Amino acid sequence: QQQVKQSPQSLIVQKGGISIINCAYENTAFDYFPWYQQFPGKGPALLIAIRPDVSEKKEGRFTISFNKSAKQFSLHIMDSQPGDSATYFCAASSPGGGADGLTFGKGTHLIIQP
Amino acid sequence: DGGITQSPKYLFRKEGQNVTLSCEQNLNHDAMYWYRQDPGQGLRLIYYSQIVNDFQKGDIAEGYSVSREKKESFPLTVTSAQKNPTAFYLCASRRQGMETQYFGPGTRLLVL
Numbered sequence: 282q283q284q285v286k287q288s289p290q291s292l293i294v295q296k297g298g299i300s301i302i303n304c305a306y307e308n309t310a311f312d313y314f315p316w317y318q319q320f321p322g323k324g325p326a327l328l329i330a331i332r333p334d335v336s337e338k339k340e341g342r343f344t345i346s347f348n349k350s351a352k353q354f355s356l357h358i359m360d361s362q363p364g365d366s367a368t369y370f371c372a373a374s375s376p377g378g379g380a381d382g383l384t385f386g387k388g389t390h391l392i393i394q395p
Numbered sequence: 396d397g398g399i400t401q402s403p404k405y406l407f408r409k410e411g412q413n414v415t416l417s418c419e420q421n422l423n424h425d426a427m428y429w430y431r432q433d434p435g436q437g438l439r440l441i442y443y444s445q446i447v448n449d450f451q452k453g454d455i456a457e458g459y460s461v462s463r464e465k466k467e468s469f470p471l472t473v474t475s476a477q478k479n480p481t482a483f484y485l486c487a488s489r490r491q492g493m494e495t496q497y498f499g500p501g502t503r504l505l506v507l
Contacts, residue, residue: 290435315494315495315496322501322503323501324399324485324498324501325438325498326498370437370438374494381451382430382443383438386437387436388437
């Protein structure tokens with residue numbers, strides 16, 4: 282059972298455009314939702330994270346929008362740059378700080394065309 | 396220079412062979428995790444440990460074993476029972492009470 286569904290699987294955006302990646306979750310006990318960025322051959326790195334008590338969080342060009350009633354959250358990358366080309370994973374964890382690990386979406390391969 | 400190190404970067408396994416992947420962290424983190432990454436599959440949890448000498452199975456533990464004898468180290472053994480071991484293996488750690496998991500650079504395991 283896939284508890285975090287991520288879409289699209291791949292995405293091509295022109296430089297300067299907005300990249301949008303969506304995730305939906307099933308487990309209402311999840312209370313921490315991070316996004317990770319991964320470059321080829323490297324480990325994932327935390328990009329930005331949100332808790333369900335806020336509807337939006339912004340850090341620089343990266344914004345998470347969170348819809349608790351719909352059990353959905355999304356990553357928006359404003360003014361997308363070629364250096365943003367990477368694979369992005371959404372994830373979720375249950376209460377307790379994710380002590381028992383993160384549940385990941387399957388990833389979105391993002392390409393920013395110059 | 397603090398962080399998580401994984402070795403080797405590439406590992407080759409022969410049929411019927413057990414191999415061990417190393418994960419070491421000097422972040423003084425309490426919890427450590429092993430994930431497996433396959434193309435198009437995201438990351439799946441193999442094992443995790445919240446304290447020394449204790450660990451729990453994740454979603455795909457069959458064919459794998461771990462130990463946690465030291466806080467800094469959490470080695471993963473891929474046994475011969477794991478019939479499809481080819482994957483990218485990622486180790487992560489987390490400080491008690493904090494939510495962020497930090498990942499190592501990964502080990503790519505290939506079968507000869």
